Every structure is written in C-alpha cells, then in structure tokens.
Amino acid sequence: MTYDYIIIGAGSAGSILAARLSQDPKTRVLLLEAGGSDRSFWFDIPAGYARNYFNPETNWMYSTEPEAGMAGRKIYTPRGKVQGGSGSINAMIWVRGQRQDFDDWKAAGNPGWGYDDVLPWFRKLEQHPAGETEWHGASGPVGITPMKGQTHPICDHFLQAARELDLPLSDDFNGADFEGAGIYETNIARGKRQSSSKTYLTPALKRPNLTLRLRAEVTRILIDDTGRATGVELQTPDGPEQLSAAREVILSAGAVGSPKLLMLSGIGDPEELARHGIALRAALPAVGQGLQDHLCASYYYRSTLPTLNDELRPWWGKLRAGMRYLLARSGPLALSVNQAGGFFRTASAVDAPNIQLYFNPMSYRIPPSVKAKLEPEPYPGFLLAFNACRPQSRGRISLASADPRAAPLIRPNYLATERDQREVIEASRLIRRFMQAPALKAITVEEVSPGLQTASDSEMLDYLREQGGSIYHLCGSCTMGPDPSRAVVDAELRVHGIRGLRVADASVFPNITSGNINAPVMMLAEKAAAMISASAR
Structure with missing residues (x-):
C-alpha cells in the first residue's frame, strides 16, 4: 500500500509530525510504532513513570557498553517503546534550554535554528496559564503546569x-x-501527563487519512537505484511486509533508533557497514557519531x-x-x-x-x-x-550486527x-x-x-x-549540519545524499541543550512539520 508520508516512530516527535501532516485531508499519513498503545491509566498519571522504569513492554531497557569513565560499568538507558515514546515514560520537566544552545545550532551552519527562530515554535506548543506573552503561548495542545x-x-x-x-x-x-x-514547569495539565501522543496524536487519529500501526517494527528503509527513499520494510508475524511512500519517509525513532535504522538501510560509515555485510547506499560517516547525554x-x-x-x-x-x-x-x-x-x-x-x-x-x-x-x-x-548543562564528551551508536532485532551498541x-x-x-x-x-x-x-x-x-x-x-x-547521533562528512541531515532535516528521507528527533541536535530535552524535541517536530508541508506545496 502507498501513503504520502511514512513516519517511523510514534514518540515525542513522530506524534506531532503525524498530527500536523494529516491536517491536510488530501494527504495520506502512516505512523509506525514498534511498541503498543498508551491508553493505560499509567500513562496519564504523572507518577506512572515509576511503573514503566523497568517494564520491557513499554521500554527498550537498553544499557550502554562498559564505560571507561564510569568505573567500567554499563549504564542503564531506558527508552520509550510505546505510543508517545520516551515522552510517555519521562518525568515531564518542561525546560527549553538557554538562548546560547540554539544560537550554537545556527552558528554550526543551520540557518533558521537560532533562539529567535525557534521561540515561536516553542510558544506554539503551549497551553500556558500565563496566557499569550512574549515567552509563552496559550492556544497550543500541550498543557503546562508551573508547580x-x-x-x-x-x-x-x-x-x-x-x-x-x-x-x-x-x-x-x-x-x-x-x-x-x-x-520547574511540567507538561502536566489537570493532573494528567501531556505527552505529544495524548495532546496531538490521539485527537488526530479520528481523521480517516491518518493510520497508526502499533507493534510494527521497521527493519529497513527502502531506497531505489536513483538514491530516493521509497518506503519501508516491516517485520510482521506473517513475515516481512513492504509499504511505499509517495512523498517522504520521516525517521523519528530517537537518538538510538534512528542511527540504527539508517545503518541497517545502508546509510552510514562505509567501513562499519562493510563489517556487517550491509550494502552501501550513502556514505555518511557521521551516522551514529556525536552522541551526547547528561x-x-x-x-x-x-x-x-x-x-x-x-x-x-x-x-x-x-x-x-x-x-x-x-x-x-x-x-x-x-x-x-x-x-x-x-x-x-x-x-x-x-x-x-x-x-x-x-x-x-x-x-x-x-x-x-x-x-x-x-x-x-x-x-x-x-x-x-x-x-x-553542556558536556563536551561525545560518543556513538553503532551496530552489534545486521540483525534488526539486535540492540545497538551505545557508547556515550x-x-x-x-x-x-x-x-x-x-x-x-x-x-x-x-x-x-x-x-x-x-x-x-x-x-x-x-x-x-x-x-x-x-x-x-x-x-x-x-x-x-x-x-x-540522549541526542546528537544524526547531527544537523551542512557538511556531509560531519553531519547527517541539513537544516531542512533532509538526509544528505538521499532524496525523500528526513530525520526529525533528538538525534539531529548539533549540541545538547541545557536542561531536559523533551520540550526541544517537540519544538523541533512542530518546525519540521511546517518545513515538510511547505516543501510539498
């Protein structure tokens, strides 16, 4: 079956992208999520994240490789495996970061990503009790509670x-x-978690042109001989299934999942792909590099x-x-x-x-x-x-094997x-x-x-x-920048060297922001949706 857009990952970014792109009734949008539904009470109650901290049904439950700087320990690295992604299992602190964080994004060769550029998109997210002000928005989907x-x-x-x-x-x-x-402020309203799934995606699912498929794990992005992304391959109980995208494939699987899927699809460092017997589709050595964390x-x-x-x-x-x-x-x-x-x-x-x-x-x-x-x-x-706020250390995400079911190697x-x-x-x-x-x-x-x-x-x-x-x-593993030898996507979030493919999630951050990163991820998705819609027009 063919859709206009296929979005991989119904997390903090993917939920917003699906909701915004499906506002055009003529546009067919498919959203794919490896995890299950977030309709449980435990995804509404803010304290419910404690229940999901070690729950393999809703959490990928990754760990890093042994870290030399951390006494050789493996560091637990939970990631959301559920509708809403990590935004469904986090602690909901709503912090944008400081001006310098985003001005550095712009200075790294990414026009349109400075603080003054992104502030309107932060405001667009919010339903803030302060009302419409220079700093806050009042008519957005995400309810905010200053505690x-x-x-x-x-x-x-x-x-x-x-x-x-x-x-x-x-x-x-x-x-x-x-x-x-x-x-701190929180993305909580009336005592309920305000994830992008709850506030954007759930209302949008009433539209006939938006399809959400849960427990649908993408194993590969399909790329034709001209270097264009044409769809995705899924693994289903009945075997592999292929779906086509007429306009774009949008990768929003997060700072761990997005570089993993790019590499499985032949996009990455040629030497690493060759080690795993993966055919090269685009030589982008920065895929998986530049990983940062707090x-x-x-x-x-x-x-x-x-x-x-x-x-x-x-x-x-x-x-x-x-x-x-x-x-x-x-x-x-x-x-x-x-x-x-x-x-x-x-x-x-x-x-x-x-x-x-x-x-x-x-x-x-x-x-x-x-x-x-x-x-x-x-x-x-x-x-x-x-x-x-802004550590210098950078690590990487790499493949353990060419098996899509294998957890990637996380080395912060x-x-x-x-x-x-x-x-x-x-x-x-x-x-x-x-x-x-x-x-x-x-x-x-x-x-x-x-x-x-x-x-x-x-x-x-x-x-x-x-x-x-x-x-x-975790962020920065598919960084945004103009140089394909050092970055994975351009300022429009388009993957260098591959047409019809974008990455829109925390992996594209050129540098980590000062504070909790869920609000910046949602901002990025709002801005990305507008760019994608403008490109289609």
Missing part, C-alpha cells in the same frame, strides 16, 4: 538557601531569566522534617495519595518528583550557566535489579542531583574531557555549598550518601564514576 504553590513545603528551604548564598532566583526558566533557583549524580540527605518519603513509602500513604489523585487529580501523584532546582555557574562557566540542579522532596535509589521497584528511602529524606563516552571532569567536581562542591546555607543546614540530620568523608576532588569524581548515571537525554 509554584503546589510543591512540597521543603522546597522552600532550597529557594531560601539560594537567597542566603546570594545566588539568583528565576521565576520562569522558560522566560526572561533562565539562570537561578526556582520551581550525566548525573545524586546526594542524599536525612531530614528533620517530613518529606514525600513519609507520605509515599507506607502502604497507607500510597493509598491516601492514590485516593487524593483519583478524587481531585491533586497531591504528589499529580506532580513530578523533580520539583525545585535551577541553573547555576561554576568556575568553568564561560558566559552562561553550566550546571543544572534538581531538588527532590523525596529520596530514592535506582534499584539494582529490573525486578525491584522504585521506592522512597526508609527515613525522612530529600536529594540534590546535578548534571552539567562519559567524562572523556578534562572540562567535563572538572565540572563534575565543581557541581559537587556547589551542592555542598547549598547544604551549608542556614535554610538547609537547619533541616538536615546528615548527608547519607556519599557522606562527608567524600571530600577531596578525586573522591567526588570517583563517587560520580561509581554511583552516577544517565539522566536519559
């Missing part, structure tokens, strides 16, 4: 600590003042005050929180656990904030086993976590540069500085982990190597 006034009271101590340290405060990280301490570490504290640990650890506390959510769509289950935080400068900062902090009114540890659950610590506690190459190592130490000292502020010192019994015995630079760096992990912001 100010709803957060746990202990978050006020974090904000007061910033004042005591003479650090700036930000009333809106997505407004005029990116730098400083504040309360690396984080958490510092754990025992509190003199009650925290969400006290509310959500006992069974009766869970029951009470559940009833509160069901009856009023309120309480801790209606919010993100990442409530306060901000963006700060350390000594390594050049001209912009370089460290992001998360202040969580609950302390929990990542379980060592996939059979375990995310549970609060058994004491009143909170945690402070950090990541560098964490802490590969001296500056990245230095920023980790500076961020650790920033946390310790916060904890010495009177507002936090007064409510702290002890630093549970790593403990004050971890004091030297080398000890702080070792703590991150041994206990830190990904914060799940």
